[in-house]
Amino acid sequence: MVQTTAIHRPFHLQLLPLHAISQQVINVEIVEYTHGQKTLYQQNLMSLGADTNLLNICDDKDVTIAVLEGNGSLTLSEETISLESGRFIFIPAQLSHTLQAHTRLVFLLCRSESDSDLSETAWTITL
Numbered sequence: 001m002v003q004t005t006a007i008h009r010p011f012h013l014q015l016l017p018l019h020a021i022s023q024q025v026i027n028v029e030i031v032e033y034t035h036g037q038k039t040l041y042q043q044n045l046m047s048l049g050a051d052t053n054l055l056n057i058c059d060d061k062d063v064t065i066a067v068l069e070g071n072g073s074l075t076l077s078e079e080t081i082s083l084e085s086g087r088f089i090f091i092p093a094q095l096s097h098t099l100q101a102h103t104r105l106v107f108l109l110c111r112s113e114s115d116s117d118l119s120e121t122a123w124t125i126t127l
């Protein structure tokens with residue numbers, strides 16, 4: 001059964017264009033689901049300007065990245081993954097990584113509560 005939730009507040013969502021200039025980060029929160037003080041799920045649309053580097057990221061949540069536009073690279077445990085439109089990446093919680101935008105890079109970032117009973121590894125697919 002699919003759970004449906006009504007949002008009782010007006011909102012406007014303009015996904016593109018997000019025009020980040022060189023070395024600028026634009027982060028637009030789309031959805032956040034919390035229980036008490038704890039965020040269980042979050043979606044953000046991000047745009048990184050060309051030549052932007054986000055170093056030593058280590059999230060306490062599982063992260064998925066869906067690249068919508070641009071080019072960059074993601075370094076996970078000394079392995080570099082090319083980022084391009086259509087690339088979808090899963091990064092388990094607590095896995096340190098670095099993100100670099102070579103051109104303007106636009107992606108959907110989803111963060112969700114990690115299941116400590118699962119031993120997950122990072123993976124990527126290209127759609």
